[in-house]
Amino acid sequence: MSFLHIHNVHKRFGSTPVLKGVDIAIAQGDFLVLVGPSGCGKSTLLNMIAGLDTLSDGELLLDGVRINDLPPAKRDIAMVFQSYALYPSMTVAGNIGFGLEMRKVPRKARREAIERVARLLQIENLLSRKPSQLSGGQRQRVAMGRALVREPQLFLFDEPLSNLDAKLRVDMRTEIKQLHQRLRTTIVYVTHDQIEAMTLATRIAVMRGGELQQLGTPQQVYDDPSNLFVAGFMGSPSMNLIPGRVVERDGEPWVALDAEETQVLLPVRRDRDALRQWYDREVVVGLRPEAITDPASADRREGDVHEAELPVALVEPTGADLYVVTSLGGKRINARMRPGGAVEPGSAARFAFDVTRMVVFDPDSEQRIRSPAPDPA
Incomplete structure (x- = not known):
């Protein structure tokens, strides 16, 4: 009780x-x-x-x-x-x-x-x-x-x-x-x-x-x-919330995020079953800044990492971390990278996305899109 x-x-x-x-x-x-x-x-x-x-x-x-x-x-x-x-x-x-x-x-x-x-x-x-x-x-x-x-x-x-x-x-x-x-x-x-x-x-x-x-x-x-x-x-900086679209690749759901001159495609790892019902529909993709980093800092043992090259708009050193700002889906995106990295505003850099930490939301209801909980054994 x-x-x-x-x-x-x-x-x-x-x-x-x-x-x-x-x-x-x-x-x-x-x-x-x-x-x-x-x-x-x-x-x-x-x-x-x-x-x-x-x-x-x-x-x-x-x-x-x-x-x-x-x-x-x-x-x-x-x-x-x-x-x-x-x-x-x-x-x-x-x-x-x-x-x-x-x-x-x-x-x-x-x-x-x-x-x-x-x-x-x-x-x-x-x-x-x-x-x-x-x-x-x-x-x-x-x-x-x-x-x-x-x-x-x-x-x-x-x-x-x-x-x-x-x-x-x-x-x-x-x-x-x-x-x-x-x-x-x-x-x-x-x-x-x-x-x-x-x-x-x-x-x-x-x-x-x-x-x-x-x-x-x-x-x-x-x-x-x-x-x-x-x-x-919750979170400081807050979670990146990026407009995107669910697409099908090899029978599995991926999310497509528009960049300035390209498109970033990321596979869905969480709530995959639910997102199979969302093909060709608009969604909001959530990624914490620490789930977007430089390739050398990405945890490839624990996460599923996918890379993309994107333009650097702003660099914000905080001592312990280096926050690098780019854009996806028309939104400002914060990535957390190791300090001392050779990243300069106006240049392009490789960004590593840990898709195991990605969550997806319904833009209309604003609720999380979730797969049903498994039945207890």
């Missing part, structure tokens, strides 16, 4: 639907990240789990208990806000222990709990300071400590890193992940940053317009996107 089940949840503000039948179930100890663009409903859903907003329809079950009508204080849930929400007149120790004090926890037990959490978050030397004397990262640790000290069933994080600078955001991301690995607590985390989602989550729920687009592990969402939105939203 799932530990947290968001069952067919709807939310309407007047006649405007904000959430449209969201259904998500996660196990105890999971780190669920709700990700999507601004306005997709992820923070609204988090607030309803916390009890800060009401459901229009549906059910919220926590460890088998229906919590729809429970007040926030009785849900055994702790929330870390984007704004930290620290009391400026209290010390760090006072902020962390405030909830325990309100629950009439004895002073000695309260002090021990505060010290335990401070050690966990490495802020023992900050306990006597006020929030105004702390950096952004230190304030975030204090906000996390106030949630951790309660030892709730469920932690909720509402874009907790969005106020931090880029380097500190990466550092805090690592700390949150390590904290989860040590404590194995159940976390629901909201962000619009898909890199945060990929690095932190054990399960990702991709949302758009109040609807769940895909629920899966980070690798499933990245390698096996269910539709064009997920394919384009």
